[in-house]
Amino acid sequence: MSSDTGTGTTIENAAPGEIPGILADPPWEQAARRPKPAKPKEPEARVVDGLEPPPGLAVSWAPGQREKWAATKLYLSSSNDLDRLIDEYVADQRSMYPPTEASMFAGGPEDRIRPLLAEWRVRYVTPSFFRYLKPTVARYELEARDAMLHCAGIDAPAAGSALLPYLDAEVALLMADWMFRLKTAQDFTQAYFRQHGLDAVPFLVPDAVGKRRPPRRKATAALALVAEEHGLDAVVKAARVHGDEAADIVAEALSAGAPVADVQKKPAEGPPKPPKLPWLDVAALPRPVLRGSGRALPPAATANLVSLLALSSGDEPYEGLAEVFELCKPGSLAALAWAVFEAWRAAREPSRNGWVLAQLAWLGDDETVRRLTPVIRVWPGRSGHAKAVRGLEVLTAIGTDTALIHLDGIARKVKFTGLREAARRAIAGVAKARGLTSEQLADRLVPDFGLDAEGGLHLAYGPRGFRVAFDEQLRPLVTDDSGKLRKALPKPGVKDDPELAPAAHKRFAALKKDVRTIAADQVTRLETAMVTGRRWTPEEFRAYFAGHPLIWHIARRLVWLAGDRAFRIAEDRTLADVEDAAFTLPDAAEVGIAHPLHLGGRLGAWAEVFADYEITQPFPQLGRAVHALADGERGSSRLARFEGVTVPTGKVLGLTRHGWERGAPQDNGIEHEISLRVAGGRWVVIDLDPGIAVGAIDVFPEQTLRRVMIGTRSFAFGSEEGDRRFGELDSVTASELLATLTDLSTK
Known part of the structure; x- marks a missing residue:
């Protein structure tokens, strides 16, 4: 029997005896044949239903906690701007940019903000929004409680810690729920119960002794954490406010010996079941080909392979798949993996399918790298930063020179700062593992592409041939056998060798693509x-x-x-x-x-x-403009000749292509500076006015260079003077900096 592998080639199906055992008889089919053990009957739990937690709301600060929260540095507008923002907020009661709104509530005049707190309900949040919640709580305490609960409802891991001082039933039970369910909330939820200790017990007991099992488990986990800090007897004593029977049930539950970590464990899982993948047409996927026989896995075995890939967790494939990978041809596995990835993207990248990227790391090859890299580069612009970083991990795991070249290219030249920094960290990690610096690794990553000693390549078409060389920008130059320069390598013709010519043309296409990838980065x-x-x-x-x-x-x-x-x-x-x-x-x-x-x-x-010699240089070297600091500038931390100049925002952003870094967003999501790291731990910082609006750079189409300063990294936004002097720079660094600033300020 034959099978279409999905690549347009028909290959005979593998015989039953050739199919790897885990694909011929997957775990779920083995489990279906085993008799199911009798499920032990759980003893009926004692309950006291209908208890109510104590009423009322309170604030209970840990020592120094309120003072620390109140001292949080705020990035606030002027008093006139704050009044204007409050007027706008009151006028239409709609959310403005979240950090602006939060800073207004945290630092605005109390007489105007206090009446607004009870109804404050932000509609969406950003990462910089949350820094303003704790100072708001420190300032208004109980009056800010409902607003903080609302924010925590939007993003519990980010906003939940603002609820730490509140001691009441709703907050205590929320903390118990998050501690039980959310790994990302462990730090602040456990801190909550350590902060309030025995005072939190009366709020937990009604659920801990109630009839409903999920609330019971969560409240018991929280009580166990309190018992670790204060002892079982103290917790039982605090529980007696709800009666002796409730206290006895708490004592029995905690005496069973299950610590918090064990209470949170999920019950042991049974045999795996084939996952549901509604977005994937498994029958349409290319079938892997066995190394030994050259025959393809049958459809059922291919479907089982995909199911096992989907059941894999973490960074390791499902147990037993390593043998499958060894038995199949790598290229056919890479084709399967990419087809799965493309189907996932076509379905708009449904969440909770992290295995899709993981299987690229296990099965991908250099062609996978070439296809994946452009996707990684655009993901952050489509709210996909986390996926892009995971994509970098795929490149690192594939680990070939081609993969590292593309990873290094992202580290050097991508417009998204977060992704660029993540790629730099990945490259640094690879370099460190090899005992090299990132730059030394980059030297070693440039492949020779099979070029001859003269740096060229001969492509045989049979009766004719062509030679490929490269110019100063590593663009390919094609000449025929007579030495005549051609615009491009011609397509194979009817007189060419039917095997040599297509192979040579395909090799040239791959060479051109790979060299184009690295050329600009190398220059x-x-x-x-x-x-x-x-x-x-x-x-x-x-x-x-x-x-x-x-x-x-x-x-x-x-x-x-x-x-x-x-x-x-x-x-x-x-x-x-x-x-x-x-x-x-x-x-x-x-x-x-x-x-x-x-x-x-x-x-x-x-x-x-x-x-x-008519030598064209790859970048300006001999004809490069040189500049020097004026006498008065050498002893100064400021370059006054560039200050006060107004330039297009686009030109400022263009500095990032030359190593400059945009500043962190401040109030209103505005980046007020752009900076360049130079030798000796120094930074050159340009203070921008009005600043770059994150995600909406056209809001302020021009920037005035208010200050151009030099200092250590400890000096930043808002400084009037730097703490170093421009004369400390060497002549080359000073010349290049002045050239950049001259170009920036010249219209």
Whole structure:
């Protein structure tokens, strides 16, 4: 019997004896054949139904807690702006930007805010919203309770800690529920019961001795936590406010010896059941192919494989699947994994299907990496930051050079700061595991793509052939057998070899795609190395630049330094000085890319050499503009010549492509600064007015550069002066900074 593998190729189905056992007889079918054990009858619990918790509301602060919350730093508008915001809020009673609204309630004038608290119900929240809840509680105590309950209802893990001082039945039972259900709420819920201790017991007892099982388990878990702190006898004594029988039931439950962690455990799970995947048409998926026979898994076995992938948890596939992966051809497994991923995306990425990304990590290959990377890059812009970070984990787990190249590309050049930082951390982790820095790892990640010693590739079509080389931007250049330059590699024709020509054309397409992926990053990386003064050993220089079949196309178009002596890589890969004499690289030299300031009076001579040889540079080096600080600027922490200039917001955002980082959003979701890290732990910070509106950059289309300052990272938004001096910068760093600021401020 034959089967369509889903790739348009018909392959014979595997024989029954070839199918891995876990796919031929999956766990749920084995379980169905086993006799079910008799379920032991649980003893009937003693209950006292109808008890009511004590009435009333109270606030009970831990020592120093209120003072600490009241001292939370607030980012507030001026008093006039606060009055205006309150007027707008009162006028239409609709939610404004959540952090603005929350800061207004936390820091606005009490006589105006207090009457509004009882009805305050924000409609949605953002991460920066929650910082204002605790100071609001410290200021208004019970008057803020209902508003805090509402916020906690929107996001319990983020807002629930604002309820810590409140001691009443509703809050105590909410805390018990969250402690039992939510892993993300463990810290503050356990802190609640430690803070209130025995005072919380009377609120928990009615549920702990009641008839309904879920509330009973949750309240008992909370009582057990209190008993750990204060002892069983003290808890039982506090429970007697509800009568001796209720206290005795509490004593029996807690004496059973189940600590809080055990009470929260789910009951032991039975045999697995095939998951329901309504968004996935399993019959349409490509079928994995066995290595040994070349036959495909039958439809039923493929369906069982997908079910076991879906049942996998965490970072490990279901037990027994490792053997399946070994028995199947990797490419066919990667095709299955990608088809599952595409079906999931087509269904609008239904939640609670984390296994879809996990199976890409287990089964994916380099083609998976090429397809997944563009998806990762756009996810954050579609409210998918968490998925994008998980995608980075997939690239890291696949771990091939291609995967790491794409991961490094995201770390260097993606517009979403959070994703870029996550990628940098991932690259740093891989580098550390190999005993390297991130930059050293990047040197080693550039593949040779099978290029020959001259940095090119011959593609045979049979009766004709073509040669591929690369220009200074690593763009492919195709020439035919006569040396004539062609616009592109032609498609195979009827006279070409029917096997060689399609294979060569396919190889060129993959080569072009992979080189295009790394080309811009490599040029940017080397320009950054010139600006930052990075150095290599002679061995590293030969291995990763002069001797590398791809990168040497860039390297030979630059002037290099060995100590204070400049040289270039000639067309035959020998080294030459400015007089075109042979240059010997000293064994102990530190090799770097020359900045024009390093060349001094030899700059013009080097420019003539490159002009004579018609060498086009990959980025401005010899013709690069240089700048210097004015005498009065060297001893200052400010660059006054750029202050007060108004520029388009888009130009400010463009700085992020050159290593600048946008500041954290402040009040109203406005980013008031953009900064650049320079050598010696210093930061150059531009104070922006009115600032960049997060998610709505067109709100303020222009920015005034209010202050341009230098200091340590401890100085930031709101500072009038930096704590360092611009004269501390080396001449290259100062020149590059001034060039950036000149370009920014020039219309």
